[in-house]
Amino acid sequence: MASYSDKVLDHYSNPRNVGSFEKNAENVGTGIVGAPECGDVMKLQLKISEQGVVEDAKFKTFGCGSAIASSSYVTELVKGKTVDEVEQIKNSIIVEELSLPPVKIHCSVLAEDAIKAAVKDWREHNGEKGDKGSAIA
Amino acid sequence: MKRRIYMDNHATTPLDPRVLEAMLPYFQEEFGNAASRNHEYGWEAEQAVDRSREIAADLIGGKAKEIIWLSGATESDNVAIKGIVEFYKDKGNHIITTSTEHKAILDTCKSLERKKLARVTYLPVDTQGRVDPSQVREAITDDTILISVMLANNEIGTIQPLAEIGKIAKEKGVFFHTDATQGFGKIPIDVNEMGIDLLSASAHKIYGPKGVGLLWVRSRGPRVRLTAQMDGGGHERGMRSGTLNVTGIVGFAKAIEIAKTEMVEENARILALRERLNDKILSDLDEVYLNGHPTERLAGNLNLSFAYIEGESMLMGLNGSASPDLAAIAVSSGSACTSATLEPSYVLKALGVGDELAHTSIRFGLGRFNTEEEVDYVADRVISEVKRLRELSPLYEMAKEGIDLKDYFAGASH
Numbered sequence: 396m397a398s399y400s401d402k403v404l405d406h407y408s409n410p411r412n413v414g415s416f417e418k419n420a421e422n423v424g425t426g427i428v429g430a431p432e433c434g435d436v437m438k439l440q441l442k443i444s445e446q447g448v449v450e451d452a453k454f455k456t457f458g459c460g461s462a463i464a465s466s467s468y469v470t471e472l473v474k475g476k477t478v479d480e481v482e483q484i485k486n487s488i489i490v491e492e493l494s495l496p497p498v499k500i501h502c503s504v505l506a507e508d509a510i511k512a513a514v515k516d517w518r519e520h521n522g523e524k525g526d527k528g529s530a531i532a
Numbered sequence: 533m534k535r536r537i538y539m540d541n542h543a544t545t546p547l548d549p550r551v552l553e554a555m556l557p558y559f560q561e562e563f564g565n566a567a568s569r570n571h572e573y574g575w576e577a578e579q580a581v582d583r584s585r586e587i588a589a590d591l592i593g594g595k596a597k598e599i600i601w602l603s604g605a606t607e608s609d610n611v612a613i614k615g616i617v618e619f620y621k622d623k624g625n626h627i628i629t630t631s632t633e634h635k636a637i638l639d640t641c642k643s644l645e646r647k648k649l650a651r652v653t654y655l656p657v658d659t660q661g662r663v664d665p666s667q668v669r670e671a672i673t674d675d676t677i678l679i680s681v682m683l684a685n686n687e688i689g690t691i692q693p694l695a696e697i698g699k700i701a702k703e704k705g706v707f708f709h710t711d712a713t714q715g716f717g718k719i720p721i722d723v724n725e726m727g728i729d730l731l732s733a734s735a736h737k738i739y740g741p742k743g744v745g746l747l748w749v750r751s752r753g754p755r756v757r758l759t760a761q762m763d764g765g766g767h768e769r770g771m772r773s774g775t776l777n778v779t780g781i782v783g784f785a786k787a788i789e790i791a792k793t794e795m796v797e798e799n800a801r802i803l804a805l806r807e808r809l810n811d812k813i814l815s816d817l818d819e820v821y822l823n824g825h826p827t828e829r830l831a832g833n834l835n836l837s838f839a840y841i842e843g844e845s846m847l848m849g850l851n852g853s854a855s856p857d858l859a860a861i862a863v864s865s866g867s868a869c870t871s872a873t874l875e876p877s878y879v880l881k882a883l884g885v886g887d888e889l890a891h892t893s894i895r896f897g898l899g900r901f902n903t904e905e906e907v908d909y910v911a912d913r914v915i916s917e918v919k920r921l922r923e924l925s926p927l928y929e930m931a932k933e934g935i936d937l938k939d940y941f942a943g944a945s946h
Contacts, residue, residue, distance in 0.1 A: 399853055407845070408854045413924055430941045431888035431927060434842050434867060434876070438926035455926040459844040459867075460854070463924065 399460060400494035406464035411471055414453040416440045424517025426509040434458060435502065437466045439509035443517050447478045454509075461499040465489050465506040473510065478517070481510055534852065535859035537906050541737075541832055541899030542686050542714060543864065547783070548739035548900070554786035555741065558779040566776045567767060577778045584785030591788050592731060593722040594748050600768045601781050604745035605713040606636040608732035609680075611747055611772065612709045613640045615758030616678050616730075617650050624675035627652045628706075630663045630692075631882040633682050637711055651675070659884050660825040661690030669700045678707045683715035687866060687879040687895060688824030689833025691715065698727020707756055713737055717791030718799065718830060723748065729756050735780065739900055740787030744780030747772075798900060803831040805898050805907050810834055812911035817918055819931075823866075823880055823893055832898040835866075837880075837889040840928035841921040843867030846894055849917035850910075861910055866893035888937070 399407075415438075416423045422443055429435040435458035442451040452470040456463045468489060473481045486503035489495070495503055538546065558580065566581045568574025585596040602608055617625065627644070629637055631654045644650035653671045657663050663681060672679075679701050684691045694710055701708035709730040712721060716733035723731060734745040749771070750756045764773025791798075814820055819839040838846065843865030852860030866877030867890070876890035885893075896910070922928040927937060 399848070404854045407848060410924060415929065427926060431891070431937060432886065432941070434887075434891040436926055436941075438929075455924055455929060457840060457925045457927045458842050460848040462842075463845060 398496065402468075402493050403460055403464040403495070406467040406493070407460040410454075410463060410467040412451075412453050412467070413455060415455065416442055416451075416453055419520075421521060422517075424513040424515070424521075426512025426514075426516060428508045428512050429458070429505050431457065435462050435505055437462065437505055437509045439466060439469060439506075439513045441473060441481070441510075441513045441517060443478060443521075449473045449476050449478065449481055458502065458505075459499070461493065461495055461502040462505065464493050465495070465502045466509065468492055469506045469510060478514055482514055484510055534856070536852075537859055537861045537902075537910060539896050539898060539902060539906070539910060540862045540864055541897035541902075542689075542895065543897065544736045544742065545739045545899055546901060547741060548787060548790060550790060551740055551783045551786045555779045555783040558782050562778075564778070566778055567765065577776070580778060580782050581776055584781045587785040587788050588746055589748070591717065591721070591792050592728075592748060593724050594731075595751060597769075598748050598751050600747045600749060600771050601776055602745055602747060602768075602772050602774075603743055603777070604736075605634075605711065605732050605734035606745075608734070608745045608747040609634070609636040609711050610640050611758065611761050612730045612732060612749075613637070613678065613680060614644065614761055615771075616707060616709070616756070617644055618759035619757045620677045621649070624673075624677040625650045626673055626675040627678045627680065628655065628668060628671045628676060629653070629680045630655045630657055630682070632657050632661060632685055632688075632690075632879045633680070634686055634711055634713065637680055637682070657690075657882055660828075661685055661688050661823075661879070661883055662825060662828065663692055663697070665693055665696040665700055668697050669704075672700070672704050672706060676704070676706050678709060680709040680711065683710050683712040683721070684719070684830050684833075685824070685879060686714050687877060688835045688883070689714070689830035690825045691719065691828045691830065694728065695726045701729070702727045705754075707754075714830060717788055718795065718832075720795070723750070729754070735784035735787055738787045738791050741780050741783040744777050744784050746784070799831045802898050802900075802902075805902055805904065806831060806834050806896075808904065809896060809898070809907045809911055810836075812908065813914055816915045820918075821889065823883065823885060834896040834898070835893060836896070837885065837893045838918050839889065839892055840925045840931060841918060842891050843893055845921055846892075846914075846917060849921065850913060858913070859909065861913060863910075864895040864897070866895065867891045 418425045424441045427438045438455045440453045454466040456466045486507040489503035562576045564573025564577035566577040585599045589596045641652040707729045717738035729750045731748040736742040821837045823835040844867045850861040880890040
């Protein structure tokens with residue numbers, strides 16, 4: 396763990412967009428992924444406009460520095476993108492941005508899962524606007 | 533230079549300056565090979581080694597000739613277990629040990645099992661890390677040739693009831709080995725009172741040099757025989773060939789001498805530091821759990837689980853990699869992320885500590901050179917780091933909302 400990249404260290408020391416939105420709000424999608432037994436749990440919340448644009452994002456993460464950095468970076472990454480665009484985000488972009496070593500790639504995968512889970516949640520409690528993507532796994 | 537605080541004294545210890553001083557002449561003036569029988573250089577070295585043997589044997593109540601010098605505790609454990617299994621293969625092949633032993637024991641046993649040279653019983657420990665001597669008794673069969681139980685655990689500091697186990701071993705006529713690495717020179721050992729037949733120890737855990745250890749092997753009542761695992765010049769009565777590390781041995785002996793003289797005073801001082809660290813942390817943080825035994829533990833060991841924060845992220849906050857302006861603090865974690873296997877600590881698992889808490893564990897290893905001021909500083913840093921990371925933790929937030937995390941995450945997997 397001696398070889399953290401500067402960007403991981405920066406996100407760890409100064410995490411962006413830490414916090415929570417009201418999870419029952421209609422315009423909020425919440426994704427909680429991972430498990431305490433595995434040492435990683437990420438909560439990602441997206442505030443999505445009626446036009447389907449991510450206006451704001453917040454996160455909280457239990458996990459190693461790379462997990463914290465991955466989720467912190469994702470909150471920056473998703474802002475201003477449409478729901479369809481954020482669903483296309485692949486973990487590889489997180490790996491690249493943060494220079495994650497192979498043993499930390501699962502942190503980026505979890506962050507990708509968190510985005511998908513948050514969008515899915517938003518679609519679910521946002522019936523008519525969300526049904527176009529009801530097949531999201 | 534950046535300020536650093538070393539609180540990882542189970543991993544290794546700094547050399548005591550008095551040890552260094554004792555070693556120095558043996559690098560250049562008295563550099564002889566202890567096996568050179570025909571000149572002064574050799575005689576000096578042999579004398580130094582034999583004097584060191586007396587000092588080491590004296591610490592544990594053994595005889596000087598029963599000490600075998602070797603490279604460290606790992607080699608010592610290997611020679612003890614493999615040497616016994618090989619020598620006594622006609623008598624039996626069953627070994628009894630515990631699930632929280634150091635890997636030097638566990639992997640040695642696994643290797644013997646794989647080669648079908650031994651059958652091994654790994655006894656469980658209780659929630660505080662102690663093995664139940666009556667379970668040792670029950671596990672003994674006609675085939676049992678060796679019991680190996682550590683003196684004190686390297687992660688949680690729990691001290692095992694060796695005297696009781698030794699008594700059972702004697703009664704049943706089974707050899708008793710102990711990996712004493714973490715307790716040697718820190719807590720009193722008497723191999724006769726404790727019924728120990730073989731004992732492994734290492735210099736660098738007691739402010740001596742790295743690369744030198746010992747195996748004490750009982751020579752009488754009963755006499756223990758070993759098959760050598762290193763062939764060569766027949767050094768150490770044939771039990772361990774290879775030119776002796778004279779400087780290392782002299783340093784080890786000096787470290788033992790100091791440990792013996794200062795043990796009582798030092799233990800009291802280190803225990804007070806540990807309590808100070810523990811009290812400060814607990815007075816400011818909730819949901820912090822002690823791993824290991826509350827009293828039957830090494831004075832310098834404090835192993836705490838900080839619920840809802842992951843150990844590696846905690847280390848990152850403490851070790852200075854993310855905060856170049858602060859002192860770099862050296863401690864360890866039982867978190868999976870800090871291990872080569874990406875599995876959380878098998879020791880904490882054996883205690884029944886859930887994986888979710890094992891991931892949050894931090895081991896503080898206090899030693900001879902730690903100060904009250906360092907303890908206060910580390911406690912403050914730990915408290916502020918835990919608070920910061922809990923603000924970042926979804927688990928902390930959920931727990932505060934009254935969500936049962938076990939229920940919530942039931943079915944979630946790696």
